[in-house]
Amino acid sequence: MKKYELTCIQCPIGCALTVTVDGDNVTVDGNTCPRGRVYGINEVTHPSRTVTSTVYIEGGALPRLSVKTKTDIPKDKIFDVMAEIKKKKTKAPVNSGDVIIENVCGTGVDVIATKTVKEK
Amino acid sequence: MKHYDIVIIGGGPAGLAAAVSAHEAGAKDILILERDERLGGILNQCIHNGFGLHTFKEELTGPEYAERYIKKVLEYGIPYKLKSIVADISDKREILYISAEEGAVTIEAGAIVLAMGCRERPRGALGIPGYRPAGIFTAGTAQRLMNIEGYLVGKKVFILGSGDIGLIMARRMTLEGAEVKCVAELMPYSGGLNRNIVQCLNDFNIPLKLSHTVTKIHGKERVTGITISKVDENRRPIPGTEEYYDCDTLLLSCGLLPENELSKSAGVALDRVTGGPVVDDKLQTSVPGIFACGNVLHVHDLVDYVSEEAERAGYQAYRYAAGETANGGETVKLTVGHGVRYTVPQSIDAGTMADSVIVRFRVADVYRDRSIAVYYDGKLIKRTKKRIMAPGEMEQISVRKDSFAEKTPDTITVCVED
Numbered sequence: 001m002k003k004y005e006l007t008c009i010q011c012p013i014g015c016a017l018t019v020t021v022d023g024d025n026v027t028v029d030g031n032t033c034p035r036g037r038v039y040g041i042n043e044v045t046h047p048s049r050t051v052t053s054t055v056y057i058e059g060g061a062l063p064r065l066s067v068k069t070k071t072d073i074p075k076d077k078i079f080d081v082m083a084e085i086k087k088k089k090t091k092a093p094v095n096s097g098d099v100i101i102e103n104v105c106g107t108g109v110d111v112i113a114t115k116t117v118k119e120k
Numbered sequence: 121m122k123h124y125d126i127v128i129i130g131g132g133p134a135g136l137a138a139a140v141s142a143h144e145a146g147a148k149d150i151l152i153l154e155r156d157e158r159l160g161g162i163l164n165q166c167i168h169n170g171f172g173l174h175t176f177k178e179e180l181t182g183p184e185y186a187e188r189y190i191k192k193v194l195e196y197g198i199p200y201k202l203k204s205i206v207a208d209i210s211d212k213r214e215i216l217y218i219s220a221e222e223g224a225v226t227i228e229a230g231a232i233v234l235a236m237g238c239r240e241r242p243r244g245a246l247g248i249p250g251y252r253p254a255g256i257f258t259a260g261t262a263q264r265l266m267n268i269e270g271y272l273v274g275k276k277v278f279i280l281g282s283g284d285i286g287l288i289m290a291r292r293m294t295l296e297g298a299e300v301k302c303v304a305e306l307m308p309y310s311g312g313l314n315r316n317i318v319q320c321l322n323d324f325n326i327p328l329k330l331s332h333t334v335t336k337i338h339g340k341e342r343v344t345g346i347t348i349s350k351v352d353e354n355r356r357p358i359p360g361t362e363e364y365y366d367c368d369t370l371l372l373s374c375g376l377l378p379e380n381e382l383s384k385s386a387g388v389a390l391d392r393v394t395g396g397p398v399v400d401d402k403l404q405t406s407v408p409g410i411f412a413c414g415n416v417l418h419v420h421d422l423v424d425y426v427s428e429e430a431e432r433a434g435y436q437a438y439r440y441a442a443g444e445t446a447n448g449g450e451t452v453k454l455t456v457g458h459g460v461r462y463t464v465p466q467s468i469d470a471g472t473m474a475d476s477v478i479v480r481f482r483v484a485d486v487y488r489d490r491s492i493a494v495y496y497d498g499k500l501i502k503r504t505k506k507r508i509m510a511p512g513e514m515e516q517i518s519v520r521k522d523s524f525a526e527k528t529p530d531t532i533t534v535c536v537e538d
Contacts, residue, residue, distance in 0.1 A: 007322070009315035013508045032507075049319065052168045052181055053295060054267055064270040066167040066183050075323070082295050096187055114167065115183040 132161020
């Protein structure tokens with residue numbers, strides 16, 4: 001059995017959650033609404049985050065292109081994904097929404113541009 | 121002198137939304153003046169996500185949010201001038217702007233929308249003793265250098281102030297390989313949103329020290345470390361509580377100040393608490409035909425509310441320029457009682473008000489299980505229970521026109537009660 005102390009981020013109240021994992025059985029205490037329960041369960045079973053960063057862009061009107069993972073990726077892959085993003089170099093022009101890295105670190109999620117950068 | 125029906129000062133989120141809404145209302149002759157090289161304002165450097173949940177019902181990054189509005193400005197063909205800085209506005213709505221291409225130009229506006237945004241409280245305004253070595257940045261400056269120019273401003277970082285930009289930068293610098301030692305906050309509560317504390321600090325095990333401040337900056341050429349101290353309930357450092365941190369960079373996230381030099385030159389009256397113009401329910405300032413919205417009016421925590429407010433300002437500027445507004449004559453003053461720091465707007469024109477007027481405000485402290493109470497001339501009208509209220513989260517009430525049916529009050533008071 002494992003216990004996790006979390007702060008719920010579903011609304012400004014910020015309930016202090018205690019999530020208990022006992023095999024397949026996950027219970028949430030301290031939440032004051034159903035959304036808190038769902039948040040607590042997800043946070044301990046498969047926490048995920050959107051990663052945002054920038055990549056080098058050659059010949060662009062700006063020196064950096066802002067990017068994000070198109071959807072959330074597993075939280076424990078954040079630094080692996082960052083390492084891939086740091087290695088990436090791209091060329092202008094790029095439109096917001098263009099895929100910059102496909103299926104980053106085997107997550108099944110693409111890294112996409114969040115800015116339109118024209119040629120210099 | 122060239123005339124425009126509506127001139128919008130600033131091409132950030134507020135200016136863009138005001139321009140779009142003025143155009144959609146029917147304005148044909150709009151000009152946006154922007155001092156930066158591109159439209160979008162501060163959103164261009166806010167590459168993190170979390171924008172647009174209210175406006176677009178999806179989570180966007182700052183640049184994506186800006187692009188939605190920029191696309192509309194381009195689609196509508198609304199004229200804008202970049203690298204054009206406004207130097208003066210007169211009370212007759214004459215605007216002097218300067219650009220490398222045109223030199224100094226004076227234009228005249230039927231209505232003006234002030235949308236200049238805010239700036240960060242700098243080190244000089246904080247009174248931290250010590251030398252002035254390199255390595256001290258406001259969090260927003262570090263954010264710009266990192267996300268737009270591509271520079272990592274330091275490797276061992278200490279952050280003073282738990283405002284949202286500081287929290288966001290704690291995560292950003294960690295992801296880029298810097299070691300963020302700690303965030304210190306003078307107040308006993310954080311100034312940032314809860315989700316940012318969880319996702320930017322807790323996720324990366326960065327400690328947050330409440331009721332602490334920086335009492336010394338070490339280093340002559342470059343920051344070599346800082347000393348923090350615990351503060352008492354009067355925010356005075358407590359001797360003997362000093363702790364030294366080895367770091368090469370200090371980021372400051374200690375509050376935002378509406379940028380109102382131009383408003384002052386136009387003779388616009390400012391509110392001492394918000395630092396922004398005093399406005400009525402049309403978001404019109406004390407100078408007729410000059411409107412204000414976004415962070416120049418009062419500092420917001422969500423861009424979604426900036427856009428919504430700016431849409432109203434743009435619409436009202438259009439009506440003023442088209443000669444559609446008249447003074448209703450019955451002014452209701454909004455005042456604050458216990459626990460409320462300010463309201464925006466500060467007055468409502470009962471004769472010309474919309475069916476419902478949104479009044480936004482901030483509370484003075486963290487309150488649990490209290491109520492927001494609204495009084496008309498001392499008579500309780502409405503009480504709303506709140507589980508939690510905090511200075512970092514803007515609150516709002518709506519004032520309905522039909523609530524004045526019996527008698528229009530002279531004063532509406534908003535306060536926090538048990």
